[in-house]
Amino acid sequence: MIDISTLNEPQQQGVLTTEGPVLILAGAGSGKTRVLTHRVAHLIDQGIMPYNIMAITFTNKAAAEMRERIDNIVGYGSDGVWVATFHSSCVRILRRFGERLGYGSNFTIYDTDDTKVLMKEICKYLQIDTKQFKEKTFLNVISAAKNELIGPEEFSRRAGNDYNMSRQAAVYREYQARLRQNNAFDFDDLIMKTVELLRNDAEVASYYQNKFHYIMVDEYQDTNTAQFELVRLLASGRENLCVVGDDDQSIYKFRGANIYNILNFEKHFPNATIIKLEQNYRSTANILNAANSVIANNEGRKEKALWTTEEAGEKIELQQFDSAYEEATYIAMNIASHVKKHECTYKDCAVLYRTNAQSRLIEEKMIFEGIPYKLVGGVNFYSRKEIKDILAYLKTVDNAADDIAVQRIINIPKRGIGATTISKVADYARENNMGFFDALEVSDEIASIGKSAVKLDGFVRMIMDLRDIASKQSISALIEEILLRTDYVAELRAEGTDEAKARIENIDELLSKAVAFEQDHDSDDVTLSMFLEEVALVADIDSYDATDDYVVLMTLHGAKGLEFPRVYMSGMEDGLFPGMGAIYDGGGADSEMEEERRLCYVGITRAMQHLTMTSARQRMVRGETQMSKWSRFVKEIPEELVHGNLWEPKPRDDFSGMISGGEYSVYRGSISGGSHKPKLATTYGSRPTNTSGTKIEKSELDYTVGDRVNHIKFKEGTVLDIIDEGRDYEVTVEFDGVGVKKMFASFAKLKKI
DNA sequence: GTGCCTGCTCACGGG
DNA sequence: GAGCAGGCAC
Numbered sequence: 207m208i209d210i211s212t213l214n215e216p217q218q219q220g221v222l223t224t225e226g227p228v229l230i231l232a233g234a235g236s237g238k239t240r241v242l243t244h245r246v247a248h249l250i251d252q253g254i255m256p257y258n259i260m261a262i263t264f265t266n267k268a269a270a271e272m273r274e275r276i277d278n279i280v281g282y283g284s285d286g287v288w289v290a291t292f293h294s295s296c297v298r299i300l301r302r303f304g305e306r307l308g309y310g311s312n313f314t315i316y317d318t319d320d321t322k323v324l325m326k327e328i329c330k331y332l333q334i335d336t337k338q339f340k341e342k343t344f345l346n347v348i349s350a351a352k353n354e355l356i357g358p359e360e361f362s363r364r365a366g367n368d369y370n371m372s373r374q375a376a377v378y379r380e381y382q383a384r385l386r387q388n389n390a391f392d393f394d395d396l397i398m399k400t401v402e403l404l405r406n407d408a409e410v411a412s413y414y415q416n417k418f419h420y421i422m423v424d425e426y427q428d429t430n431t432a433q434f435e436l437v438r439l440l441a442s443g444r445e446n447l448c449v450v451g452d453d454d455q456s457i458y459k460f461r462g463a464n465i466y467n468i469l470n471f472e473k474h475f476p477n478a479t480i481i482k483l484e485q486n487y488r489s490t491a492n493i494l495n496a497a498n499s500v501i502a503n504n505e506g507r508k509e510k511a512l513w514t515t516e517e518a519g520e521k522i523e524l525q526q527f528d529s530a531y532e533e534a535t536y537i538a539m540n541i542a543s544h545v546k547k548h549e550c551t552y553k554d555c556a557v558l559y560r561t562n563a564q565s566r567l568i569e570e571k572m573i574f575e576g577i578p579y580k581l582v583g584g585v586n587f588y589s590r591k592e593i594k595d596i597l598a599y600l601k602t603v604d605n606a607a608d609d610i611a612v613q614r615i616i617n618i619p620k621r622g623i624g625a626t627t628i629s630k631v632a633d634y635a636r637e638n639n640m641g642f643f644d645a646l647e648v649s650d651e652i653a654s655i656g657k658s659a660v661k662l663d664g665f666v667r668m669i670m671d672l673r674d675i676a677s678k679q680s681i682s683a684l685i686e687e688i689l690l691r692t693d694y695v696a697e698l699r700a701e702g703t704d705e706a707k708a709r710i711e712n713i714d715e716l717l718s719k720a721v722a723f724e725q726d727h728d729s730d731d732v733t734l735s736m737f738l739e740e741v742a743l744v745a746d747i748d749s750y751d752a753t754d755d756y757v758v759l760m761t762l763h764g765a766k767g768l769e770f771p772r773v774y775m776s777g778m779e780d781g782l783f784p785g786m787g788a789i790y791d792g793g794g795a796d797s798e799m800e801e802e803r804r805l806c807y808v809g810i811t812r813a814m815q816h817l818t819m820t821s822a823r824q825r826m827v828r829g830e831t832q833m834s835k836w837s838r839f840v841k842e843i844p845e846e847l848v849h850g851n852l853w854e855p856k857p858r859d860d861f862s863g864m865i866s867g868g869e870y871s872v873y874r875g876s877i878s879g880g881s882h883k884p885k886l887a888t889t890y891g892s893r894p895t896n897t898s899g900t901k902i903e904k905s906e907l908d909y910t911v912g913d914r915v916n917h918i919k920f921k922e923g924t925v926l927d928i929i930d931e932g933r934d935y936e937v938t939v940e941f942d943g944v945g946v947k948k949m950f951a952s953f954a955k956l957k958k959i
Numbered sequence: 960g961t962g963c964c965t966g967c968t969c970a971c972g973g974g
Numbered sequence: 975g976a977g978c979a980g981g982c983a984c
């Protein structure tokens with residue numbers, strides 16, 4: 207028997223209610239992963255075969271974590287449990303049965319870049335003016351349709367006489383036809399086509415329905431209509447479907463998530479058992495209360511009240527700065543000082559932001575302070591040019607029908623094959639209803655091509671050779687052969703720039719990944735398709751490893767599902783978070799504003815002990831300076847839960863361009879801002895890069911902890927703490943009748959009484 | 960066909 | 975502020 211005595215009452219119920227549809231409404235930090243893993247363990251304990259159990263997650267990281275935790279409870283034997291993401295589950299199904307839809311089992315998965323290239327081609331072919339109608343808009347429309355399981359025909363029907371929609375329908379039709387020709391799926395296809403397969407092929411449907419007796423879905427609030435239908439189909443019959451989610455953490459509407467999947471679960475499954483996990487084991491009471499206060503402003507939620515037995519803990523710290531530059535400086539210095547005092551380690555800290563663009567400044571300051579950090583997200587490793595080039599070679603070798611891949615590398619490195627030649631071949635292929643690569647093979651038959659045919663022939667022969675190598679040797683050997691034959695690395699080395707060096711490093715990393723992939727899998731059944739699939743489906747967050755000691759920088763979206771003792775939410779400004787779109791969109795249930803607020807809720811609930819929110823009065827956005835005020839979400843937090851400078855009006859009369867450094871007044875109320883700003887002799891820009899406590903023009907203090915001091919505004923108080931911030935001292939004082947304030951010694955001008 | 964320059968557009972989030 | 979398309983010279 208597995209031990210569930212450590213679980214609370216509703217958690218135990220979640221584990222033990224194995225039959226029928228179950229909705230577990232799991233508030234942030236309420237131990238839902240524990241419930242899921244124990245539930246799987248319990249099922250196995252009850253004699254259910256592991257291969258009859260399926261658990262679906264959104265990211266590989268979540269899947270890996272779940273598998274590991276199940277392993278820890280039941281020991282080995284859990285291998286058979288199907289733990290996978292939505293996308294990789296569908297790939298597995300399609301690899302096996304995709305031929306019934308007319309796709310080869312070696313299909314390619316197109317990422318966002320690939321689909322953009324394809325769409326560009328289609329617009330050219332259909333003579334659509336892309337200045338007027340953006341490729342991206344078409345792609346968004348198609349993606350939205352696919353997420354709602356609307357195929358090209360249905361889309362066309364719905365378009366009716368609408369001119370704009372008819373054009374979109376034509377593009378959609380062509381787009382889908384080309385994917386099919388290229389033996390490729392885009393991300394949305396993976397789900398939609400699997401649903402199509404299950405709907406239209408009773409044999410396949412019943413195969414999986416008989417395979418999966420128990421199905422669990424994590425992060426259910428993020429599922430879209432297609433994913434819901436997929437799950438519904440798979441669970442159909444037994445209906446032992448357990449979904450876990452939190453409507454308050456639904457933050458993926460923009461990619462099609464349908465919040466009604468969770469809100470209407472009981473309508474879809476009238477006999478569903480609803481279990482609420484409301485005890486939070488993660489955060490202090492103050493943090494939890496702040497989160498509750500913010501999210502309470504949303505309409506249309508499932509009633510839910512998170513509570514904790516934790517003590518209040520520290521108040522939430524608010525810090526507003528003149529610029530994003532100072533904000534980043536403060537965060538970096540603050541982390542450095544806490545680590546130095548051994549109050550936390552680097553890995554305890556996470557800096558969260560709304561947009562990836564904000565990471566640059568913070569990254570800069572982390573480097574400056576010598577803080578080890580890890581940036582999660584941003585430009586995906588696999589979307590770098592050099593990596594995409596090599597992957598395109600691999601795709602060409604693996605799936606000859608993938609025109610996008612072939613055309614990407616046909617002139618990389620330069621082979622003297624230009625746009626004119628390529629379009630001649632493409633036309634020929636189209637006229638003769640054949641693939642691009644097939645046309646290349648018979649290029650001498652294309653009359654207008656002339657002497658370029660020789661070059662094309664050389665390219666074709668090289669691919670043939672590579673295919674031969676692929677069939678006999680390992681993936682890493684194939685990559686090395688490609689590098690050799692293309693002189694790819696050699697050319698970069700000749701360039702000698704830092705950028706070229708970085709590219710070489712990336713290529714080395716790709717090689718290591720290939721080697722690691724081969725080691726992780728049985729060499730007999732490892733295929734190139736599998737490697738390419740893993741690469742295509744990897745998510746940014748998958749690379750995050752919580753065991754290394756570094757500060758994590760990521761978007762609020764990326765932080766979902768994670769927790770950190772110390773969290774910094776940066777850029778808490780109206781216009782940035784919530785963004786302009788949400789502000790103009792207004793409010794009300796299901797609005798963009800509510801989604802932003804849920805995102806804020808997600809951010810707050812990542813914090814275990816310490817939460818700092820920062821904002822900048824001015825920030826460079828899209829190359830222009832933008833002025834902003836505190837985010838409305840910050841103002842939704844009750845005053846008694848925060849300390850800092852929330853409502854401090856600050857005259858904006860002192861922009862000398864000089865960095866005013868760590869000045870952060872903690873007064874609430876009026877102060878004569880601006881004029882009191884000290885002129886520092888040393889700016890951060892010239893500060894030595896060591897963090898070992900180099901003191902620069904810092905006068906010693908004549909008071910110490912426990913002393914009584916006098917402040918110009920707050921009058922008398924007792925010094926509670928003095929922290930050596932390196933360049934200055936941060937002094938914490940309890941002022942009589944005013945409360946606890948933190949300030950920098952050089953600005954506070956405290957006098958010992 | 961290639962390489963460079965310029966000017967234009969675009970900008971949230973992600974599998 | 976960055977990335978890309980288009981124009982131009984070679």
